[in-house]
Amino acid sequence: MKRVLHFQGRMGLGGAESFMMNIYRKLDRKKVQFxxxxxxxxxxxxxxxxxxxxxxxxxxxxxxxxxxxIQYVIDVNKLLKKYEFDIVHNEVYFGGGLNLYLSKMNGIKKRIAHSHATEDGKGNGLLIQILRICFKKLLLKNGTDFLAVSHEAGVSLFGNNPFIIVHNGIDLKNYEGTRKDSIDKKNELGVPSDSFIIGNIGRLEKQKNQKLLIEIFSKIKLKKANSKLVIVGEGSLRSELEKQIIKNGLEKDILLLGERKDIPELLNIFDVFVMTSLYEGLPMVGLEAQASKKKLVLSDTISKDTMLTPNVSFVSLESPLEVWEEKITSPPFDNKITELLLTYDSDYTVKQIMEIYGI
Structure with missing residues (x-):
């Protein structure tokens, strides 16, 4: 049996973590362990x-x-010396090169770099720029395999170096909600059955840009009185967003649900799924929303590879709020499963990952 060490940083309900857990649940754990x-x-x-x-x-x-x-390097070195690992799979975007360098120094032969985003979000200060260059050189020099969730995510981290696109696999059958399921979930949340529900799923952090989404919703609410905004996720900007909601008088119309484990059920109640992110690789929640046959409106900073079904629109972050409003509130609100989306089923992805691991 092979053991794979994943450098993740955290194991919450984020996209990269959920992706890897989807793989973990389905692989043959007699052959490989994470x-x-x-x-x-x-x-x-x-x-x-x-x-x-x-x-x-x-x-x-x-x-x-x-x-x-320095203490991080000491900790990782100690870990790599104490335990035996056959493969290292790095999913840390900024600084991942250091992980691969330490892994090589400790004799791990297969060292995978996996890009889940189109930028690191660290800014452009002089020190950050220097570190970014150094870490990227370490990544390219010490990695043996390079994976990305989309073309844009791969180019952003690996440049012109070859990489393999590995789809963010999801279990498509989990998203086949019914009308009764939708009514039950709305009742649970205290949302009127005739509400027009705009949904967003993502950490409450700068990257996800929910501040803009709330401003857009303020415009929509003026014209579509039965609108509700449901934001799923937790993060450091929660109190700031709560203040913005109160300032706009939207306490009864915006639900901040925190982290949830009932994502398929929540997607089922949305009329439109919206992401105003500053950057993304290929967001798993975008795939989940399409598997739920929802209309998507996304910022144009999100990888175009996310569009796997017909009813997906991209809007510039520089566009007036009215443009967002029109895109979000204009029918149709349904979507169709396509052959392309079916290639993102987690069974397909598990097979691809196992081949990369050499199992």
């Missing part, structure tokens, strides 16, 4: 910890390199 490296700052984010341990996986906690990079 372990995960997380930062001590996120040791209390335990959404998947019990499940990982129940499947035979281990969770290793190390110092967050943002706080003390």
């Amino acid at each position: 372990d995960f490296v997380i930062y001590d700052d996120y040791s209390d984010v335990t959404d998947y910890h019990e499940e990982i341990q129940s499947m035979g996986g281990r969770i290793f906690v190390v110092t967050n390199p943002k706080r003390n990079i």
Whole structure:
């Protein structure tokens, strides 16, 4: 049996973590086992910890390199020397090159770099630019396999170097909700059955740009009185968004649900799924929304590879709020499953990952 060590940073309900858990659940664990490296700052984010341990996986906690990079190197070195790993699979975008370098120094022969985004979101300060160049050189020099969720995500991290696109696999059958399911979920949330529901799923962080989404919703609410906005996710900007909601007098119309495990059921009640992100690779929630046959309106900073079904629109972040309003509120609100979307089924992705692992 081969053991794969995943550098994740945290194991919450984010897209990259959910992607890897979808793979983990379906692979043959007699042939391969997963372990995960997380930062001590996120040791209390335990959404998947019990499940990982129940499947035979281990969770290793190390110092967050943002706080003390020297201690991080010491921690990772100690980990790699103490335990045996056949493969390292790095999903940390900024700084992943350091993980692959340390893995090579400790004799791990297969070292995978996996890009899930189109940028790191660290800004362009002089120190960050220098570190970005150094980490990228380490990544390209010490990686043996390069994977990306989309073409844009691959080019952003690997440049002209060859890489393999690995689809963010999801279990498509989980998203076949019924009208009764929708009514039950609306009742549970206290949302009127005739509401026009705009949905968003993502961490409450700068990258996800929910501040703009709330401004857009303010415009929509003036013309479509039965509108509701449901935002699923948690993050450091929660209090700031709550203040914005109160300022706009939308406390009764915007639901901040926090992190949830009933994503398919929540998608089922949305009329439109909207993302105003500053950047994304190929967001898994975009695939899930299409598997739920929902209309999507996305910022044009999100990979165009996300469009796997007909009813997906892209809007510039520079566009007036009225443009967003029109795109979101204009019918049709349904969508169709396509042959292309079917290639994103997790069974397909598991087979691809196992081939990359050499199993």
